[in-house]
Structure formats: C-alpha cells, structure tokens
Amino acid sequence: MPGPTRDQKSKEAAVLYTSLADLAVVTILFFFAVFTSSLTLLSEAIRVALMLLVEFYGLFVLRALHRDRLRRFRFGIGKVEQMCNLAIGAALLFSGFWVAHSVVAALLSVQAASTPLGLAAAAVISAVNLLINLLGWLAMAAAARDGDSAIYRAQLRARAVKLAASAIVQIAITIAALAKDPVVATLFDGIGAAFVAGVMVTIGFKMVAECLPDLLDHPLPGETKKEIEAALLSAGIAGEELLRLRTRCSGSLPQVELTLAPAGCASVTDYCRRVTAVENHLKDHLGGADVSVVVDARKPAET
Amino acid sequence: MTQRQALSQSTGGTARGPALALDAGLLCILLVATPMTGSLTLLGETLRSALLFLRELSDWMTKKKLLAGSLAHYEFGVEKLAQAWTLAIALAMIIAGLWIAGLALDLIVTGESQTTSGGLALAAVTLALVTLRSGLQMLPFAQPKPRAFRFASLLVMQSMITLAALADDPSIALLADSFGAAFVALLMTAAGARLFSTAAVDLVDHPLNRKSEAYIAELLLEAGVEEEELLDLRTRRSGRDIFVELTINPSRAGSFEEARQRMGQLRRALAEQRDDLDVAIRLRAPGADSG
Numbered sequence: 046m047p048g049p050t051r052d053q054k055s056k057e058a059a060v061l062y063t064s065l066a067d068l069a070v071v072t073i074l075f076f077f078a079v080f081t082s083s084l085t086l087l088s089e090a091i092r093v094a095l096m097l098l099v100e101f102y103g104l105f106v107l108r109a110l111h112r113d114r115l116r117r118f119r120f121g122i123g124k125v126e127q128m129c130n131l132a133i134g135a136a137l138l139f140s141g142f143w144v145a146h147s148v149v150a151a152l153l154s155v156q157a158a159s160t161p162l163g164l165a166a167a168a169v170i171s172a173v174n175l176l177i178n179l180l181g182w183l184a185m186a187a188a189a190r191d192g193d194s195a196i197y198r199a200q201l202r203a204r205a206v207k208l209a210a211s212a213i214v215q216i217a218i219t220i221a222a223l224a225k226d227p228v229v230a231t232l233f234d235g236i237g238a239a240f241v242a243g244v245m246v247t248i249g250f251k252m253v254a255e256c257l258p259d260l261l262d263h264p265l266p267g268e269t270k271k272e273i274e275a276a277l278l279s280a281g282i283a284g285e286e287l288l289r290l291r292t293r294c295s296g297s298l299p300q301v302e303l304t305l306a307p308a309g310c311a312s313v314t315d316y317c318r319r320v321t322a323v324e325n326h327l328k329d330h331l332g333g334a335d336v337s338v339v340v341d342a343r344k345p346a347e348t
Numbered sequence: 349m350t351q352r353q354a355l356s357q358s359t360g361g362t363a364r365g366p367a368l369a370l371d372a373g374l375l376c377i378l379l380v381a382t383p384m385t386g387s388l389t390l391l392g393e394t395l396r397s398a399l400l401f402l403r404e405l406s407d408w409m410t411k412k413k414l415l416a417g418s419l420a421h422y423e424f425g426v427e428k429l430a431q432a433w434t435l436a437i438a439l440a441m442i443i444a445g446l447w448i449a450g451l452a453l454d455l456i457v458t459g460e461s462q463t464t465s466g467g468l469a470l471a472a473v474t475l476a477l478v479t480l481r482s483g484l485q486m487l488p489f490a491q492p493k494p495r496a497f498r499f500a501s502l503l504v505m506q507s508m509i510t511l512a513a514l515a516d517d518p519s520i521a522l523l524a525d526s527f528g529a530a531f532v533a534l535l536m537t538a539a540g541a542r543l544f545s546t547a548a549v550d551l552v553d554h555p556l557n558r559k560s561e562a563y564i565a566e567l568l569l570e571a572g573v574e575e576e577e578l579l580d581l582r583t584r585r586s587g588r589d590i591f592v593e594l595t596i597n598p599s600r601a602g603s604f605e606e607a608r609q610r611m612g613q614l615r616r617a618l619a620e621q622r623d624d625l626d627v628a629i630r631l632r633a634p635g636a637d638s639g
Contacts, residue, residue: 117555118552118554124552128551135439260432261422261428262424262425262428264421264423291424293424311603311604313598313602313603313631313633314633316607320631321632337630339630340607340611340630342612
C-alpha cells in the first residue's frame with residue numbers, strides 16, 4: 046500500500062495542528078463552563094465540539110484517501126468527499142442557527158450587556174481564537190495546491206469562514222469592551238454575533254446545496270449530455286445505436302453508462318474493439334470520466 | 349408484473365393513505381396537547397412521533413411521485429433521495445434526543461417543573477391514545493420487530509407518565525417525568541444514530557460486503573458464468589437497490605449475437621433470484637480494457 050507523499054503529509058499536518066488547537070480551545074471552554082456553572086458557555090462548548098468532530102472526521106477521511114485505503118469504493122470516492130462537504134456544510138448551518146438563536150434569546154430577555162470584566166475576558170479569548178484561526182488558515186493555505194481533494198478544499202473553505210467570522214467578532218467585541226455606554230456594548234456584541242451567524246448560514250447552505258445533487262445521483266446537466274452525444278457521434282456511434290444513456294456525478298467525476306447496440310459487429314472481437322475505442326474516446330473527451338459501455342441484454346420486447 | 353404494479357404494491361396501494369391520515373390526526377392532538385401539559389416525556393414523544401411520521405410521509409410521497417413519473421429523470425432510481433431524507437431525519441432525531449436529554453438533566457438538577465398534576469393527567473391520557481394506536485397496529489400478530497419495539501417503548505413511557513400523574517409527592521412526579529423524558533431521548537438518539545449510519549453508507553456508493561459479493565459470485569456461477577470469465581465485479585448499494593456491474597470475457601461465444609443472448613439469459617437469471625439487482629454487463633476481451 047503506497048504511503049502519503051510529502052505534500053499530502055504537510056496537508057494532514059496543517060489540518061491536524063489546527064484541529065488540536067481547536068481542541069485546546071474547546072477544553073478551556075468546557076473547563077470554564079463547569080467552573081462558572083454557565084449553561085451558555087456549556088452550550089457554546091458543545092457547538093464548537095460538534096464542529097470539531099466534523100473536522101476530525103474530515104481529517105480521518107483525508108488520511109484514508111492519502112493512504113489509498115478507500116480502494117474498495119469501486120465507483121470512486123467522489124461521494125465520500127461530498128459526504129465530508131455535506132457534514133462540514135451542515136455543521137456550519139447548525140452553528141449559524143445556534144448563534145442566531147443565542148442573539149435573539151439575548152435580545153428578547155432584555156438582558157444588559159455582559160459586565161466590563163466579562164467583555165474584557167471574552168475579548169481576550171476571542172483574540173486567542175482569532176490567532177488560532179489565522180495560523181491554521183495560513184498553514185492550510187500554504188499547503189494547498191491546484192487539484193487538491195474536495196475534502197481539503199472544504200476544510201480550507203470552512204477555516205476561511207471561521208477566520209473571517211472570528212475577525213469580525215474580535216472587532217465587535219473589542220468595541221463592546223471599550224465602550225462606556227452599555228447600550229453601545231450590547232449593540233456591538235449583537236452585531237458581531239449576527240454577522241457570524243449570517244456568514245455561517247450562507248456558506249453552510251451553499252456547501253450543502255453544492256454537494257446534495259451529487260449525493261442523490263442526480264443526472265448530469267442537459268448540455269453535458271449533449272456533449273456526450275456529440276462525442277459519441279464523433280466516435281462513429283449513430284443515434285439509433287445508442288439504446289440508453291444513464292448519467293450521474295460522483296464528486297468532480299462524471300459517471301456515464303451507455304447501452305449500445307453497435308451495427309456491423311458480427312463477432313465479439315469486433316464488438317469489444319469498437320466499444321473499447323468508444324470508452325477511451327469518451328474518457329478523453331470528459332476529462333477521465335468513469336465510462337461503461339454495457340451490452341444490450343434485454344429481451345426484444347423490453348428494448 | 350410491471351414496474352408500476354410492483355411499485356404500487358410496495359407503496360401499499362391505497363391502504364397506506366388512511367393510516368397516514370390517522371397518524372397525522374394523532375400528531376395534531378400531540379402538538380396541541382403537549383404545550384398545555386408541560387410534560388417533558390410527552391414533548392419527547394411528540395418530537396419522536398413527528399420525525400417518524402415525516403419519514404413515513406416522505407417515503408410514501410416519493411413512491412407516489414415515482415408512480416406519477418415526476419421523478420423519472422433520476423436515471424439510477426430515487427433510493428438516494430430517500431436515503432438523503434432519512435439522513436436529515438436521523439440528524440434531527442439525534443439533535444432532538446440530545447436537547448430533550450439536556451432538558452431532563454436540567455429538570456433533575458434545578459427541580460423546577462412547569463407541569464401541574466392536571467397537566468400530567470392530560471399528558472397521560474394523550475400518551476395513552478398513542479399507545480393504543482400502536483397497540484392496535486400490533487393486532488395482526490407476528491408484526492415486524494420495530495413495531496413491537498415501538499409499542500414496548502410506549503408502554504414504558506406510559507408507566508412513567510402515569511406514575512407522575514398519580515404521585516402525591518411532586519418530587520416523585522418530577523423524577524418520573526424526567527426519567528420518561530430521558531428514556532425517550534435515549535431512544536431517539538440511538539434510533540437516529542442507527543438510521544444515520546445506514547443512510548450515510550448508502551449515499552457514498554459503499555460496495556457490498558464480502559459475504560454479499562460472494563453471494564453474487566455464487567449466483568453468477570449458478571447462471572453458468574465460469575470464474576475465469578468474470579474479469580471484474582463492481583458493486584454499490586443505493587438504499588434498497590443493489591447496483592452490480594459485471595465485466596465478462598465473452599471468448600466462449602463465437603458471434604456477438606450469441607454473446608448478447610447469453611448475457612440476456614444471465615440478466616434474467618439474476619433478476620429471478622433478486623428483484624433489487626440493477627445489473628449492467630460489459631463485454632471485454634482480456635487485455636483490451638479501456639483507460
């Protein structure tokens with residue numbers, strides 16, 4: 046079994062170290078939640094822990110991918126990658142709604158802003174979080190290359206969202222901590238949280254919407270099908286020789302199944318030669334797609 | 349039997365509609381009664397019933413739509429659609445289970461219950477309706493295991509809520525309601541986790557396990573395909589459907605027509621054994637593979 050390349054190892058290390066840093070933050074959050082008996086802090090710790098679970102799941106799949114442990118997925122690992130994206134997207138969506146709920150609950154309870162000491166402590170913790178996100182994003186961006194796996198791209202995207210969100214939170218919470226007027230403090234605290242919620246929900250929704258059609262075996266778009274038909278024509282397959290065309294997508298890899306009844310193939314050798322040529326032609330045309338030409342094995346009545 | 353007839357049978361024909369309508373009515377009663385009772389056990393059961401109902405409803409609607417032909421553009425079937433919906437329901441179950449468990453813990457720790465003895469009595473009566481419905485579903489005996497399990501779990505919750513309603517001591521009532529809620533939370537989380545793992549595996553084109561692949565190889569042997577003829581076997585699961593792609597060396601056949609007819613027989617032989625198989629057969633001369 047081949048081991049991971051140096052480049053792949055650096056990607057794994059970038060994801061691992063940022064996840065471990067996040068783990069440290071979660072541990073501190075849990076510690077303070079228990080120490081202060083704060084249910085709000087405890088729920089925040091649970092939310093971050095859930096996100097962390099998804100991060101570790103992504104890392105686990107990335108490691109398996111780099112070590113070729115997913116070879117048994119004979120139809121490709123595109124769907125596994127999309128499932129990772131779905132998990133990250135869903136976690137972002139969930140977190141976004143959670144934060145939005147907290148903002149609304151705080152506004153409805155007409156609570157005054159946290160105490161100055163509480164806001165100052167929050168600003169310090171937020172700064173640590175911002176630093177972790179910045180370092181994590183820098184490490185991951187440095188290891189990124191063209192043609193990276195979808196899992197790594199999704200992790201990088203999620204980290205960028207977290208960095209942007211934590212930067213905005215830092216600005217808002219610093220203003221809130223420095224503000225002498227409690228109304229201004231509450232306002233900036235709320236604006237920061239609402240912005241974070243908005244970004245998380247938008248990106249999360251986009252990620253879920255992007256990967257769902259693939260996971261559902263949705264057929265390829267009409268223009269791609271037309272491209273396939275044109276490629277078949279250029280490979281010498283006439284329209285009436287194509288009995289059935291089934292398509293779906295697995296990550297970035299289109300999967301095409303053609304049922305052909307090629308004319309003028311008296312012997313199996315002729316048939317095999319011709320369909321192999323068609324498969325190769327389509328693969329070249331569709332950027333290495335998974336193409337299967339299957340024999341028409343139905344009864345005449347079924348056809 | 350045509351595909352349409354088979355599908356109509358699997359949707360339960362028209363019989364499933366009234367059953368779903370009855371469940372919907374019961375769910376409405378639960379949704380109205382739960383806020384009035386303040387019982388955490390009933391809240392948990394309402395969430396569980398709502399999610400299970402949504403699953404049943406989506407399954408029924410997908411099959412109805414398939415029957416009407418509006419999902420025909422899914423060329424590889426709609427099982428993945430059903431699995432994605434199951435995945436969402438499973439996630440909702442896990443989250444709801446954890447939420448109810450948190451509320452139950454909070455209730456035990458703080459000891460501040462919002463329910464009254466009248467509320468608990470109403471909760472017991474409402475839950476009794478759900479238990480009765482589940483019991484009636486058990487009447488044609490030899491029911492599948494999940495239905496019996498649901499009935500048994502409802503009986504446990506019913507005992508808890510009845511104990512809470514009859515208890516003179518408010519602390520016993522609170523404890524009984526909390527334990528009932530913790531029980532339903534545990535059930536929801538466990539069921540959600542089980543559904544999640546099944547649906548996730550089906551969504552990622554997971555191959556069949558070795559035992560199932562060996563079974564397919566056995567079927568092929570029975571259908572007359574020699575071991576050396578089978579060049580490759582690719583399998584994947586998609587809900588109830590199993591996709592099998594065979595690559596066969598047709599060297600035993602002289603002409604293409606002869607090979608085509610033999611593959612037709614093979615396909616029919618496999619379909620007779622298992623009606624959930626979607627079989628695609630590639631013919632390739634050894635060493636002439638593409639790519």
